[in-house]
Amino acid sequence: MGRGEREDIARGGRLLEAARALAGDHGRAVDAVRAALAPIQDAAVRQELDALPVARLQDVTGGRLRLGGVEKSGLRSVGGVLDAGPYRLRQIPGVGQRTADQILAAARRLSEAVHETVAVHIDVDRPEPATTALVTALHVLVEAGPDARRAVDRADGLAERLGPLLEDARPVGARLRMLVAGKEKRARALDAVAGIRALVEEAERAGLPELFAQASVDLLRGPASDVAAWVDFELRSAEYYSLLAEVSGRMPDTAAAEGFLPDGIAERVRAQRLDDSRRRVSLRGYQAFGARFALAQRKVILGDEMGLGKTIQAIAVMAHLAAEGRSHFLVVCPASVLVNWTREIEARSALRVAVLHGPDRHDAFADWKGRGGVAVTTFDALRGFPGPDGAEVGVLVVDEAHSVKNPKAKRSRAVALWAEHCDRALFMTGTPMENRVAEFRNLVGMLDPRLAQSLDERDTPAGSVGFRQAVAPVYLRRNQQDVLTELPSLQQTDEWEEPSPSDEEAYREAVRAGNFMAMRRAAYARPETSAKLGRLREIVREAGENGQRTVVFSHFKDVLGVVREALAEDGGTTLFGPLTGSVPAGRRQRIVDDFGAADGPAVLLAQIQAAGVGLNLQAASVVVLCEPQIKPTTEHQAVARAHRMGQVRPVRVHRLLATGGVDERLVRMLERKTRLFDAYARRSAVAEATPDAVDVSDLDLARRIVEEEQERLGVTDAGLTASG
Structure with a gap:
């Protein structure tokens, strides 16, 4: 040898x-x-x-x-x-x-x-030696x-x-x-x-x-320090809790995580392989099952409750198919979440993204056809593209699919055409569609016409066992309380919205005037076409349909007034507030108590300075921040009003941000300069008593942003106006 x-x-x-x-x-x-x-x-x-x-x-x-x-x-x-x-x-x-x-x-x-x-439950506000050891x-x-x-x-x-x-x-x-x-x-x-x-x-x-x-x-x-570990936990708490559940063996109830599907379908889904080589994040068990369900069943509706990560499940499906050699994918969504989809795909996968939106969308469509990747477009833009040509698209993903429940609408017909010609389709909606058999049947009809014909409203009452069994081949829904073992959790989402033309015009006027506060609220200056307001209404509507209460925070009284008028116009939700600094303390608590005791969907409007400190808002499990705050402590304290002892549901925080302007600059500056220090300081009793001591100078920050925006937009320097 x-x-x-x-x-x-x-x-x-x-x-x-x-x-x-x-x-x-x-x-x-x-x-x-x-x-x-x-x-x-x-x-x-x-x-x-x-x-x-x-x-x-x-x-x-x-x-x-x-x-x-x-x-x-x-x-x-x-x-x-x-x-x-x-x-x-x-x-x-x-x-x-x-x-x-x-x-x-x-x-x-x-x-x-x-x-x-x-x-x-890991309490980030009261770290103790034992929980610090666990987090590290x-x-x-x-x-x-x-x-x-x-x-x-x-x-x-x-x-x-x-x-x-x-x-x-x-x-x-x-x-x-x-x-x-x-x-x-x-x-x-x-x-x-x-x-x-x-x-x-x-x-x-x-x-x-x-x-x-x-x-x-x-x-x-190991971590650079205990503080660094705690900061990372706050940023990625879902990943920590997911690993904790895996290591401890305390996984969610299997039947609940699998949406109570019949045994035959559940076994088929479990046997489906899921390639993660093109994905950059881990999935929770129920999320992996959801991705496998979409792959095994080919054309489905994922109806998970809002906040369970439908987007990452869709990305997992596309990443798997890309690893198998598929090159083209199409995501159709409302314009208000187009930017979010783009950023999520880029951050959580190795897939190329092509945005098919705006005046160059037809050129972008042609480029995507040639080069492949994930095309992200809107319902309205989809109607203007040439029809599908067979099996080229690996999967069609339709977000907020309840938007196409009316079969006579042009957007619905366009989606139905693409769904018919694609091998796979994944419709996503947080709205509990099983409570609306007629509308549900219309969606199912785009995926499985035979099954849709068998759904008779008289024979299959909404929500019945028979109904769930009948729709199991195409429908999977899980609720938070069934699959999130670490309740309550905190899920924070930055909702990046692309400003409408009128939003841009209002913003340019504020920049020209050098009015920093007007720049911050320009996104609500013209409510009829406000991109942020449109997304806020969607969040409130979906929360209401899931039986959840919402608290809406803004620094500005006039923004809260705009929001109140819009929500009152929508109807279906009991409105409380606005709770502002001018409301006496006793009256403030009564408003909060009435909000907590309300039957059905409810929204509390609150000025963040007034409600961010001293009030417990645990009746709310959805928090909307209308704009980023100058002081990070302001946001943390406001969110803590809802996410605290006594909260029995996960808290979802939606921070509404407009691309390309003051919001983007604020977020970038504050993250770069104060994230770690602020997180450390919030654990100091002295810092909690004097939050101003750890924040950047408001005036300096405002001046810098105004000057940079005036230069970017090429408008005359009118000096800084900081009035609200």
Whole structure:
């Protein structure tokens, strides 16, 4: 046996060592999370058990226990019973050995049940040593990202194949051992060497040695500081909670995560492979299932409740198909979310984006046809493009699909034409369409005409089990409370809107006048064509249809007036406020109380300076910020009014931003200069008492932005006016 064979074995050994080292590094990172989680979880379990009355032991035993004497003895909770133990229980009159054993067995069963279901909530406003340890441990895995997870999976698979081959090839490593080995063993050893060589060459072509090395480095690199870990947690809390659920094994109920689909369809979806090589973010379990559902069923409606990440599920579908060789994808959406789609695709995937909007949309369409990528366009623009030519489009994605529920509308006919000629279609809507059988049937008709014809409103009442079974082949919907195990969570979304021509005109006038405050609210100066106002109305409408309450914050009273008029015109929602600084404190609280007690959809309008401090608004689970604030602390404190103890639903924050002007400059400047420092300062009691101390100078910031915008737009410098 020559040097070449021994070198092949040595290369295989080094690769196996790297794979096992990576698995070990990942295992230690996971163990660190579990070790940090254990005391927090135990404390949460203990708190639950101390709150459970002794009478709950009857639930476990079917009412067979006599507990009167136990309660009279002073043991009033299940936690107290567990602490008491068998000796103290037997001292209670009427409680013998058998009864004591039964009581303790029932208490332990309740303890196990609580341990399985208790949720750990990480409080960013009150970081403690235990939660800080958990956040920093999770930070290692989050920062390593999906690439590390993929590397570990590849390492595990490689080790499984390489380990046995190296064992079989051992005789080749020593000449004497090879000489004394039998004929069959020598042949197996030579075959193993060939297998090792092939595996090593395959791994090197795929760049696995470098991938393993980088993943190990990422897993061994801790956060720069506890503060950096907390800042990252605030920015990416969903990823932290997702990993926490995975590591702890506390995943959502499987049936709920799968939308209570029939077993046959659910099994087919589970078997669907999902390639993540073109995707830059990890998916939660229910999101991966949603992407698989769209791939397995080909033409579907994803009706997840607002805030569950329908966009990332659509991106996952496109990324998978791109990895399989598909080159063209089409997203159709309202103009108000076009910019968001573009940014999400760029940030969360390796897919090329082509915007088919504006005066050059036909040239952009022709370019997309030639080069491929994800084309993002609007319902109105879609009507002006040539019809589809067969299977070129890998998947048609239609956002806010309830917008095409009227089959007679031109936009609906255009979408139906494309859906008919595309192999796959993914319609998305947060509106609970199962409550509207006629409208739902129209959408289904674009995807599966036969199924649509079978949906008879008289035979399938909305929301019935029969209805869900009938539409299961094309419809998947999950609710937040069923799949987000870490409730309450905070989900923050920057809603980038492209200004309308009249928005641009109003903004230019404010810039020419050098009026910084007018620049900030120019997006609402002409309500009839306001892009921001249009998106705000959509958010409020969808929240109302999902039975959620909304609080709308703005710095400006006149903006709140515009919003109130628009929402009053829409109808269907009870309006409260505006709550401004001129409203007496007692009256403010009554407004908040009335808002919390309102039946059905409700909106509270509030000036951010007046409602951002001192009031609890946990009745609201949707928060809209009409414009970015100059001081980061102002936004944080306002959001904290809703996202705090007592909030039972996830809080979704929508910050409305206009592209290309003051909003973009404000966001960029404040993120660059104050994000880390501000996050640190908010954990200081002194900083909370004097928030102005950590914010950038308002006047300096305003002056800089006005001057830069005047220069960009080429308008006369009229000096700075900071009046509101």
